[in-house]
Amino acid sequence: MKLRSLVGALAATVALPLGVAGATDLEVTHWWTSGGEAAAVAELAKAFDATGNKWVDGAIAGSGGTARPIMISRITGGDPMGATQFNHGRQAEELVEAGLMRDLSEVAEREKWREIVKPSSLLDSCTIEGKIYCAPVNIHSWQWLWLSNAAFKQAGVEVPKNWDEFVAAAPALEKAGIIPLALGGQPWQASGAFDVLMVAIAGKDVFEQVFAKKDAEVAAGPEIAKVFKAADDARRLSKGSNVQDWNQATNLVITGKAGGQIMGDWAQGEFQVAGQKAGEDYTCLPGLGVNEVISTGGDAFYFPLIEDEEKSKAQEVLASTLLKPETQVAFNLKKGSLPVRGDVDLAAANDCMKKGLDILAKGNVIQGTDQLLSPDSQKQKEDLFSEFFANPSMTPEDAQKRFAEIIADAD
Amino acid sequence: MTGLTRGSVRPNQWLRNLNAKIASIPMILTALVIFVGGTAWTVVYSFTNSKLLPRLKFVGLDQYERLWEAPRWIISIQNLAVFGFFSLIFSLVIGFVLAALMDQKIRFENTFRTIMLYPFALSFIVTGLVWQWLLNPQYGIQSIVRSLGWESFSFDPLYDSDIVIYGILIAALWQGTGLVMCLMLAGLRGIDEDIWKAARVDGIPMWKTYVLIIIPMMRGVIITTLVIIASGIVKVYDLVVAQTSGGPGIASEVPAKYVYDYMFLAQNLGQGFAASTMMLLTVAIIIVPWAYLEFGGGRKRG
Numbered sequence: 016m017k018l019r020s021l022v023g024a025l026a027a028t029v030a031l032p033l034g035v036a037g038a039t040d041l042e043v044t045h046w047w048t049s050g051g052e053a054a055a056v057a058e059l060a061k062a063f064d065a066t067g068n069k070w071v072d073g074a075i076a077g078s079g080g081t082a083r084p085i086m087i088s089r090i091t092g093g094d095p096m097g098a099t100q101f102n103h104g105r106q107a108e109e110l111v112e113a114g115l116m117r118d119l120s121e122v123a124e125r126e127k128w129r130e131i132v133k134p135s136s137l138l139d140s141c142t143i144e145g146k147i148y149c150a151p152v153n154i155h156s157w158q159w160l161w162l163s164n165a166a167f168k169q170a171g172v173e174v175p176k177n178w179d180e181f182v183a184a185a186p187a188l189e190k191a192g193i194i195p196l197a198l199g200g201q202p203w204q205a206s207g208a209f210d211v212l213m214v215a216i217a218g219k220d221v222f223e224q225v226f227a228k229k230d231a232e233v234a235a236g237p238e239i240a241k242v243f244k245a246a247d248d249a250r251r252l253s254k255g256s257n258v259q260d261w262n263q264a265t266n267l268v269i270t271g272k273a274g275g276q277i278m279g280d281w282a283q284g285e286f287q288v289a290g291q292k293a294g295e296d297y298t299c300l301p302g303l304g305v306n307e308v309i310s311t312g313g314d315a316f317y318f319p320l321i322e323d324e325e326k327s328k329a330q331e332v333l334a335s336t337l338l339k340p341e342t343q344v345a346f347n348l349k350k351g352s353l354p355v356r357g358d359v360d361l362a363a364a365n366d367c368m369k370k371g372l373d374i375l376a377k378g379n380v381i382q383g384t385d386q387l388l389s390p391d392s393q394k395q396k397e398d399l400f401s402e403f404f405a406n407p408s409m410t411p412e413d414a415q416k417r418f419a420e421i422i423a424d425a426d
Numbered sequence: 427m428t429g430l431t432r433g434s435v436r437p438n439q440w441l442r443n444l445n446a447k448i449a450s451i452p453m454i455l456t457a458l459v460i461f462v463g464g465t466a467w468t469v470v471y472s473f474t475n476s477k478l479l480p481r482l483k484f485v486g487l488d489q490y491e492r493l494w495e496a497p498r499w500i501i502s503i504q505n506l507a508v509f510g511f512f513s514l515i516f517s518l519v520i521g522f523v524l525a526a527l528m529d530q531k532i533r534f535e536n537t538f539r540t541i542m543l544y545p546f547a548l549s550f551i552v553t554g555l556v557w558q559w560l561l562n563p564q565y566g567i568q569s570i571v572r573s574l575g576w577e578s579f580s581f582d583p584l585y586d587s588d589i590v591i592y593g594i595l596i597a598a599l600w601q602g603t604g605l606v607m608c609l610m611l612a613g614l615r616g617i618d619e620d621i622w623k624a625a626r627v628d629g630i631p632m633w634k635t636y637v638l639i640i641i642p643m644m645r646g647v648i649i650t651t652l653v654i655i656a657s658g659i660v661k662v663y664d665l666v667v668a669q670t671s672g673g674p675g676i677a678s679e680v681p682a683k684y685v686y687d688y689m690f691l692a693q694n695l696g697q698g699f700a701a702s703t704m705m706l707l708t709v710a711i712i713i714v715p716w717a718y719l720e721f722g723g724g725r726k727r728g
Contacts, residue, residue, distance in 0.1 A: 393692070
């Protein structure tokens with residue numbers, strides 16, 4: 016009797032997958048694991064499941080640095096997933112060149128991506144030799160300073176309106192036992208914060224000369240020297256953060272233990288999960304309140320070449336689902352990022368997202384460093400800035416010299 | 427194989443122990459193809475400019491020049507030197523002293539031995555995390571001592587660039603000395619009881635017996651231990667990742683982590699291969715002369 020019921024149970028587990036054979040399982044790998052991110056990715060899964068297919072979630076914890084090697088080795092090792100996240104730009108460049116990724120030009124043409132994706136540089140980053148290889152899902156900009164209103168209130172000073180005021184307010188924060196600037200220990204955070212300072216202080220043109228044209232003379236010049244001075248301030252203000260992950264650093268701001276954080280707009284998802292309101296509980300300053308420019312890096316999905324016909328079809332469905340207006344709205348509201356198409360209605364967007372949309376509409380955009388620099392140069396930059404921000408004895412002049420060398424060697 | 431030895435014909439050297447030789451063919455092939463072949467492949471590609479995927483486009487010594495100019499690599503090498511030097515000395519000395527104490531026919535020897543050996547059963551990741559918490563100034567040793575009333579006490583090696591490598595060393599020793607102790611204890615047990623008796627009859631003090639008689643007799647065990655410790659030192663990676671991820675900044679980076687980061691994060695295989703070839707070279711410089719002395723150059727040893 017017992018045995019028979021066991022056999023019955025076993026048979027049921029075998030029958031179960033057969034029953035849903037019409038739907039195709041597609042494994043999607045990504046590194047969206049913090050609270051706000053997970054909520055956003057659930058929206059994508061919901062939209063894809065609604066098409067009759069099944070989203071098999073392959074979240075890899077530990078941010079892009081941990082996830083990307085796993086994804087790449089799976090693709091090059093012959094065990095490709097159905098689709099995978101990358102920051103579009105140069106991270107998957109060689110995979111495409113080696114013929115391991117799928118050409119999405121057909122889907123793109125059918126769905127008129129060329130017309131709907133704004134700004135067009137997003138799609139350009141997906142294009143290699145005239146063919147489109149990825150579906151952009153959001154625009155993430157790095158250039159934000161997030162401030163805790165409660166922390167400034169406790170310190171008895173006004174919430175600053177730009178970087179200079181922030182630096183000036185720092186002593187009051189310190190006196191109240193608050194860390195002025197939260198900065199996590201992960202290397203990409205230090206490197207990203209520097210890029211933000213660069214756009215804000217030296218401006219868009221200098222940023223482009225250094226990262227797009229790789230002009231080492233500008234990188235060694237007086238404009239960048241000013242940026243390193245500001246980075247020196249930031250280093251002083253961030254002393255005592257003692258956290259690793261970016262969301263732990265954001266959490267210091269949310270709880271009022273830190274005054275502010277330079278972080279991309281993905282930080283907004285964390286404020287939302289914590290139930291905080293833009294403008295009331297926290298303040299955001301795009302371009303550090305100095306130079307309102309945002310970069311248009313972001314996330315995109317790439318689709319490895321798969322023999323299986325059913326799965327290939329499901330890949331197409333997923334690609335078109337990702338750019339549907341409803342998916343774009345649902346996903347980006349949760350994620351705190353901006354949609355990739357200009358024609359969707361973001362009435363529900365909060366204060367900060369509206370600021371971002373405004374800047375986007377004005378066209379004050381730059382390309383992100385992920386789009387401009389190879390992962391190799393990015394890593395060297397990360398090594399430099401994680402050392403700079405952790406080691407007070409390293410002078411801004413020395414750091415700038417090394418920075419110029421990296422730019423000179425960049426490809 | 428008696429058939430082969432029939433008659434007065436001397437058996438062919440190659441056919442002796444044929445079964446054993448056939449049985450070891452898979453392992454020989456594995457060693458040749460995977461270890462030697464893989465090593466050769468890595469060395470060859472370290473002279474190319476391979477990025478994400480291996481490409482045979484030779485660039486001479488460029489990768490090595492860049493490697494030795496990279497501040498992070500230099501720091502990694504210095505860290506490895508400091509870590510290696512102290513971990514070799516301390517784990518040998520502490521391990522031996524513990525073993526010698528344990529050898530005094532104490533009560534509950536089994537219990538003590540188990541306690542000492544337990545850390546070794548943990549993975550480096552767990553050890554790293556445990557010590558990360560212990561050394562965290564907000565929750566760990568520092569906060570406990572402060573809560574006992576010693577307010578100015580400060581002990582946060584993992585957040586101080588200058589001494590962070592010693593914080594890692596502490597965790598490595600905690601994990602590794604138990605094994606060294608057990609190896610040494612086995613060595614001590616292998617010493618004939620009569621030697622102790624003879625030494626006692628001659629009135630030689632105990633410490634002198636250890637230093638002049640017992641340790642030289644334990645040569646084999648000590649060399650085995652040295653090899654085990656040394657290989658652990660060169661490949662140290664997971665402990666650093668779990669404890670500090672190379673931080674603060676790049677102050678606790680090690681060569682193995684450089685190799686991984688440049689191969690997979692920076693998508694620059696050539697650079698990673700160059701770094702791993704340098705690691706191989708370092709090991710070879712240490713191992714080859716020792717192996718020559720130990721196994722080659724005549725058979726002086728019994």
